[in-house]
Amino acid sequence: MSKIRLLIADDHPLVADSLSLLMGSVSTIEVVGIVRNGVQVLDFLEKYEADVVLLDYHMPVMNGVELLARLREKHPRVKTIMLTMNEEATFIKESIQAGVDGFVMKSAEKTELIKAIQVVSSGKKFFGEKVVRKLAEVPDDSSATGRTRVQDIQSLTKREIEIIRLIAEDLESTEIAARLNISPATVDTHRRNLMKKIGVSSAVGLVRWGLKNGVVGET
Amino acid sequence: MSKIRLLIADDHPLVADSLSLLMGSVSTIEVVGIVRNGVQVLDFLEKYEADVVLLDYHMPVMNGVELLARLREKHPRVKTIMLTMNEEATFIKESIQAGVDGFVMKSAEKTELIKAIQVVSSGKKFFGEKVVRKLAEVPDDSSATGRTRVQDIQSLTKREIEIIRLIAEDLESTEIAARLNISPATVDTHRRNLMKKIGVSSAVGLVRWGLKNGVVGET
DNA sequence: GAAAAAATACCGCCTGGGCGGTATTTTTAG
DNA sequence: CTAAAAATACCGCCCAGGCGGTATTTTTTC
Numbered sequence: 040m041s042k043i044r045l046l047i048a049d050d051h052p053l054v055a056d057s058l059s060l061l062m063g064s065v066s067t068i069e070v071v072g073i074v075r076n077g078v079q080v081l082d083f084l085e086k087y088e089a090d091v092v093l094l095d096y097h098m099p100v101m102n103g104v105e106l107l108a109r110l111r112e113k114h115p116r117v118k119t120i121m122l123t124m125n126e127e128a129t130f131i132k133e134s135i136q137a138g139v140d141g142f143v144m145k146s147a148e149k150t151e152l153i154k155a156i157q158v159v160s161s162g163k164k165f166f167g168e169k170v171v172r173k174l175a176e177v178p179d180d181s182s183a184t185g186r187t188r189v190q191d192i193q194s195l196t197k198r199e200i201e202i203i204r205l206i207a208e209d210l211e212s213t214e215i216a217a218r219l220n221i222s223p224a225t226v227d228t229h230r231r232n233l234m235k236k237i238g239v240s241s242a243v244g245l246v247r248w249g250l251k252n253g254v255v256g257e258t
Numbered sequence: 259m260s261k262i263r264l265l266i267a268d269d270h271p272l273v274a275d276s277l278s279l280l281m282g283s284v285s286t287i288e289v290v291g292i293v294r295n296g297v298q299v300l301d302f303l304e305k306y307e308a309d310v311v312l313l314d315y316h317m318p319v320m321n322g323v324e325l326l327a328r329l330r331e332k333h334p335r336v337k338t339i340m341l342t343m344n345e346e347a348t349f350i351k352e353s354i355q356a357g358v359d360g361f362v363m364k365s366a367e368k369t370e371l372i373k374a375i376q377v378v379s380s381g382k383k384f385f386g387e388k389v390v391r392k393l394a395e396v397p398d399d400s401s402a403t404g405r406t407r408v409q410d411i412q413s414l415t416k417r418e419i420e421i422i423r424l425i426a427e428d429l430e431s432t433e434i435a436a437r438l439n440i441s442p443a444t445v446d447t448h449r450r451n452l453m454k455k456i457g458v459s460s461a462v463g464l465v466r467w468g469l470k471n472g473v474v475g476e477t
Numbered sequence: 478g479a480a481a482a483a484a485t486a487c488c489g490c491c492t493g494g495g496c497g498g499t500a501t502t503t504t505t506a507g
Numbered sequence: 508c509t510a511a512a513a514a515t516a517c518c519g520c521c522c523a524g525g526c527g528g529t530a531t532t533t534t535t536t537c
Binding site: 054056057147152240244 | 270272275276279280283341362364365366367371426428458459460465466469
């Protein structure tokens with residue numbers, strides 16, 4: 040059996056190089072390339088081949104989820120594993136919906152990542168322990184705590200995501216309205232729905248939640 | 259000459275392991291341990307010895323800066339290198355003031371980190387290219403852009419940091435005031451000073467900046 | 478011990494955000 | 508094709524937050 044050809048995509052050279060060495064030390068894996076953003080992944084796959092791509096969610100130019108869509112389209116045979124610091128459910132679901140084959144957190148042990156690569160390359164899906172636990176988060180008594188439960192949160196509307204992102208950019212309702220060509224009143228409604236869904240009572244709360252859940256970009 | 263004994267502290271096993279392998283592959287370096295938070299660094303140094311400690315800024319239990327103070331006190335001979343994703347000046351200055359010996363960003367090349375370890379272990383200070391560039395950010399014409407320049411930003415007061423953190427926790431001025439046993443008016447003044455220093459015009463702006471600069475915790 | 482920086486505090490103004498409700502149109506899913 | 512979900516939009520209320528000043532006390536630094 041030939042080795043699994045692995046492509047690593049991470050915008051931090053130090054992390055990418057280290058990871059490469061770590062994975063390269065596994066006898067069944069061969070690191071065929073290291074790139075630093077989504078576009079480079081596509082470029083690489085134009086010229087060379089890979090069985091599995093290890094994707095960092097946080098990448099400039101083209102992030103993990105955006106890339107997934109294109110990969111599905113152009114290179115459906117290539118398997119993908121999302122690697123992230125973030126542990127939120129929204130995040131994971133977003134990736135799964137985008138068609139990722141595996142999901143591993145950076146806080147996982149190396150053995151888990153190795154297993155993920157092997158499982159995924161064999162055509163199956165792999166989701167780590169912690170990942171599964173996160174997804175399984177029980178829809179516990181939200182009326183008692185007053186907090187919206189994870190299940191509900193995950194269902195932010197496209198428009199709502201746009202709105203929360205613009206709010207995070209510190210724009211006023213009127214500005215957001217102008218940019219989206221809708222009425223400020225509508226923006227207000229969306230903001231209110233968001234606050235209700237998420238369970239906060241101010242724009243600051245929204246932004247924090249957005250950051251934490253990867254809905255809003257870090258930079 | 260004996261090898262440089264390196265201790266790695268990072269809360270992400272995957273990253274730490276990889277880094278360990280990468281650094282261990284350098285002939286002049288020997289990785290003597292891997293720990294996942296500040297407290298463990300201290301524990302480790304109680305029993306074993308190390309020449310250089312590689313610290314991740316973001317660590318639970320005891321973060322990089324907190325740890326630096328204790329290290330200076332208990333193990334002044336141990337050299338320290340701060341490793342971070344973040345590229346902001348505030349951050350770097352905070353570490354330098356806390357007495358760090360070197361500063362390298364995760365977006366750096368591995369050669370830079372290796373060099374840092376060698377330079378630092380020889381008793382000198384090491385600050386990477388990008389780091390220096392960040393610090394050197396020219397005090398350019400802030401009156402024209404209207405933006406407060408980096409130099410000014412760096413000097414957030416202790417109290418101001420407390421305030422910005424509480425603002426990020428989505429508390430109202432009155433709540434913050436109550437918690438710090440001061441008048442809401444004072445909170446207001448601090449908030450205003452913060453906004454002026456940072457160059458934003460709302461709480462959302464403050465929070466974003468705080469997150470970006472590590473003044474406000476992610477979780 | 479004097480000068481500088483930080484922390485404290487107040488007055489007043491006004492606007493945008495948060496919150497109560499309601500309702501129509503468009504899109505999506507079954 | 509129809510019911511549900513999403514997106515659109517408005518009325519009105521109220522107050523906390525943002526902004527203009529100013530000023531005193533405490534702490535730090537040199």
